[in-house]
Amino acid sequence: MGKKIAVTGADGFIGSHLTEALVRAGHEVRAMTLYNSFNSDGWLDNCAPDVAGQFETISGDVRDLSTCMQAIQGCDMVFHLAALIAIPYSYAAPRSYVETNVIGTLNVLEAARANGSRMLHTSTSEVYGTAQSVPIHESHPLEAQSPYAASKVGADQMALSFHRSFDMDLFVCRPFNTYGPRQSARAVIPTIISQAIANNGHIQLGALTPTRDFNFVKDTVAGMIACIERAPAGSTINLGSDYEISIGELATEICKLVGVEPNVQLDPARVRPSGSEVERLWADNSRARELLNWTPGYGGVEGLRRGLSETIEWFTNPENLKLYKTGRYNV
Structure with missing residues (x-):
């Protein structure tokens, strides 16, 4: 049976592909997009014809708790993808990365917890920094080398703290470089x-x-969907091509x-x-293979x-x- 699913960052690159895949799988999708004066829903404005008009959109900002509450209310599951991701801009505007990636994640966590939703939190391979051992396992130390990476480490740890503190049903999905x-x-x-x-x-x-380690977007989306279906609560799972x-x-x-x-x-x-x-990123994807039965195509x-x-x-x-x-x- 289809689930009611919220996707933050649905207007972005991965989020738009994920939204399309969830709609095609028969789910009821609520897509949260970033408010702007152009009345644009980002890449969802150019989504595939078979998906267009088949999902709900809510325009807002994850930095606003009330919008997050509205977007997640009544949803069984939450895919949290909304984030600032450009590494060079994080050198120029680090505070904005903390506000969106850390505080924004906190707001999504609060909303998902209040609603009792299962939640996928999207991380990044950048949190590992230059590989100290390869391939990079989920137990690899976290070594943020940019303000962006530091904000994602903070967001990851905030998410995991909600699992440990409140027994919240969530996990961290860590895609390597998606394209x-x-x-x-x-x-x-x-x-x-x-x-x-x-x-x-x-x-x-x-x-x-x-x-x-470049991961094609179809593989990343398939891995995310496999995660929300099978990943144990509190786990962290790499998605990479190896x-x-x-x-x-x-x-x-x-x-x-x-x-x-x-x-x-x-x-x-x-x-x-x-x-x-x-200098080096190379994913160990054995956990995803074993727990999710996921293999990069x-x-x-x-x-x-x-x-x-x-x-x-x-x-x-x-x-x-x-x-x-x-x-x-x-x-």
Whole structure:
């Protein structure tokens, strides 16, 4: 039977894909989107035709407790995805990350607790910092290297404290670097793809040596849904492909798929402060495999190529590409 489910951050990249998947699975979805004067629901304005009009939207801000209470009231489950996520902007505006990611999470927790809802709290692999051992297990130490990562560590611990203090039915889902159609150009894969297409292979990037474990958005969404169905309360679960690739190698791979010769140049504006750069992320996904019966459909190098091809196909559509300012670096 379908459940009544609230999704915070439903207007964003992962949130919009998750909302579509939940509607298709027969759930009654209430999508919480960020209030703005443009009357925009973000990517939900461009959702798939079979999903359009099949979910409820509430416009607000997770920093406001009353809106969170309204959005979650009567819902069996809560997927909490709303967050500020751009790492470079967290250097410029760290307080806003605390207010949205920590205080906002507290408000969602209060609302979910009051309503008796089961809750998925979305974390990030950035909380681990540069890998001290690989692949990174959930028991790996937390080492925040940016204000963004610190705010997510705080949010994670706030969520887990509600489980320990109030026996709240929640868990922490920790996706590694998710990519796919609709992702912000502030992320590295859309940055590379959009520049490769628009600039014939001429690409400006930050550091090329750090490695990442990229998880296609379909796998992340499937993992999140498996989590809310099967994850034990109080647990933390990685979602990753168990495959790492350097940013430089990634740029070369994307250019091959686009069909252009790579010409990658270092842009100092895109380089993180030396102590803040996370040099290596590689997920141990064994817990997700064992507890959730979840396996990434886009794992390994071949899976990455398939996911990149699907993402490139979406960006190649001129109607999609025009939404991105390829000639401008936005933090």
